[in-house]
Amino acid sequence: MKKIIILLALLFSHCLFASSSVRITDLSGDVKVRRGLDEHWQLARTGMVLETIDTILTGEKSRVKLALAEANNFILGANAILDIADLRRISRKELFLLITSEKIEKLPQRKSGGQLRISNVNVLHGEKKDSVVEKVTNPLLEQAWQQHRNGGIDLLEQKYYTNAIVKFHKTLKTYVEVKDCGEIYYFLGQAFERLENEGQALEAYSNSIKMNFASECIDEQSLFRREKTEKAIMRLKR
Numbered sequence: 001m002k003k004i005i006i007l008l009a010l011l012f013s014h015c016l017f018a019s020s021s022v023r024i025t026d027l028s029g030d031v032k033v034r035r036g037l038d039e040h041w042q043l044a045r046t047g048m049v050l051e052t053i054d055t056i057l058t059g060e061k062s063r064v065k066l067a068l069a070e071a072n073n074f075i076l077g078a079n080a081i082l083d084i085a086d087l088r089r090i091s092r093k094e095l096f097l098l099i100t101s102e103k104i105e106k107l108p109q110r111k112s113g114g115q116l117r118i119s120n121v122n123v124l125h126g127e128k129k130d131s132v133v134e135k136v137t138n139p140l141l142e143q144a145w146q147q148h149r150n151g152g153i154d155l156l157e158q159k160y161y162t163n164a165i166v167k168f169h170k171t172l173k174t175y176v177e178v179k180d181c182g183e184i185y186y187f188l189g190q191a192f193e194r195l196e197n198e199g200q201a202l203e204a205y206s207n208s209i210k211m212n213f214a215s216e217c218i219d220e221q222s223l224f225r226r227e228k229t230e231k232a233i234m235r236l237k238r
Contacts, residue, residue, distance in 0.1 A: 022066045022074075022084055024048045029062025029078070050084045057081045057147065074158060079143075080150035082167075090162040092195070098166065138177075145175040149184060156191050164191045181217035182208030186229055198236050205233050 024031075024046055032041040033048065034055040041057065044064065050056065058064055058080050066074045068087060076082055148171040155164035168188045189204035211217070212226045 021052070022050050022068050022087060024050070024064060025067045025073070026065040027063065030059030031062055031064045032057045032059075052085045052088065054084045055081065056084065075154065077150060077154055079147055080154055081144075081147040082151040082154070086151065086155065086163055086167055087160070088163075089160065090166060092162060095162045095165065141175070142178060145171065145178045145180070148174070149180075149187075152184075153187060156187060156194075159194075161191045161195050164188075165195075179214065179216070180211070181214060181219075181222040181225070182211035182229070183225065185211065186225055189229070189232060193232065193236065202233060202236050205229050205236070209233070 024044055027044055027046060031044040033044045033050060034041050034057070036051075036053045044056065050066075056064065056066075056076060058076055058078055060079050062078050064076050066076065066087070068074055070089075074087055148167070152164050152167040152171060155161075155167055165188060168184050168191065172184055172188075185204045185208035189201045189208060192198075192201035192204055208229050209226065212222055212229065217223075217226075
């Protein structure tokens, strides 16, 4: 079992972190870059070349235009964060590899003399906690969540659907304390739907609805998103 997990992880890492770089061609506002494992941020500048292990961050009312290796451009909007590795296009096969590796990691341990029981595994949708999660009031944590969410939305809107799925998945796992009324699941459902993965899209939308019905999710934006999610579920079930 461990050998399979290691093999899958190595294969995915090899695909994801293949050598590539991007160049900043235009920027406005507050844009920062973090090099590799360095914890310090430095100001970005036009013409700067970024490697796969680097990270880019935009402030409020900021944007940056990136020239990618495949001669395409990517626009990162305001208040968003992306690892440059997030821009390496992930194929459906590589996404399936990630799903498979996580399924294997979540299998229950085999008990001596018993049968291996495989329970329902929620893979790229995060884990639905039974206990009630208190709404986070830490502004720094919420800001970080917003930056990762916005980075995922930029990937989604520029048709990096598989990359957006991975980004939203990481956001769900990293910021489990943030109660977002199903917002990340909603965008995750959109990404799966645009890939025509109807089953996974339905599951993500259903999770979004469940979280959206929490008592505090009564703001106009949450109610509007709930309506759109319900329409998406009806559309997929036809």
